[in-house]
Amino acid sequence: MALKVLTVDDSKTIRMIVKKAFQPFDCTLIEAENGVEGLAAATREKPGLIILDITMPVMNGVEMLDRLKADADLKDIPVIMLTAESGKDNVVNIVKKGVRDYMVKPFKGEDLIARVRKILPLAERAAEESPEAKPAKYFTQIDDIIVLTLPAKVTRPVTVEIEGSLQSKIKEMSEASLKKLILDMGGVTETNVSLIKLIISSIQQCQKSSIAVKLVATPKQGEELKGFQETSALSVTHSIEEAKTAF
Secondary structure, eight states: OOEEEEEEOSOHHHHHHHHHHHTTBSEEEEEESSHHHHHHHHHHHOOSEEEEESSOSSSOHHHHHHHHHTOTTTTTSOEEEEESOOOHHHHHHHHHTTOSEEEESSOOHHHHHHHHHTTSOOOBOOGGGOGGGOGGGTEEEETTEEEEEOOSSOOHHHHHHHHHHHHHHHHHHHHTTOOEEEEEOTTOSOOOHHHHHHHHHHHHHHHHTTOEEEEEOOHHHHHHHTTSTTTTTOOEESSHHHHHHHO
16 A cells, blocks of 8 residues: 655645655655644545644644644654754754654755655555656647546545646657647546646646647536636636637
């Protein structure tokens, strides 16, 4: 069974570093942006390891750690703290609270993995299971257009997987001078926050590489997208054929 790793940090950059560090291993990454989200994720997912930042809004890492240690179901989960301060008092404080290790920012992914290996065994991910190796799972090509077809249910782990696959696909597209992508969410059964974040992040990734994006959604989905501030202004098409002609 894949090791569940919960990374709690308000910095998207740090979460990305952690995610990339664990990509070669048989791990499922779960992300949270603050202690409140992290505590909820820990309660729900029961991860095997938590990578926890100290300085965060809403609930900081020390407060979350205290909550973890006070919960009989969560207190034994090993925690590695991330801190921007290397002072002795700061380190002693978090060590007394029961963390298994700590790292001072900035840090390298391989250094984090070295610390993790002292706590838990990490199994190598089979080559065919690597997120970097399976972009074809979600992508097809029609003429000079790449189609990204979203699965029926978009969850946070699915979002992480697709974002990683899209990075690889964008590199391929740039090398092949392909500049058109259709994002097809027509088969998605639930319009949730993970889906909204995935749509926005996919569009932003494509825009950075000057790739034009057309969104395919059902009429009902189009109305639901209007209910989210992030996607309220997006225009949608209702079929692949309509999207093709809209470029």
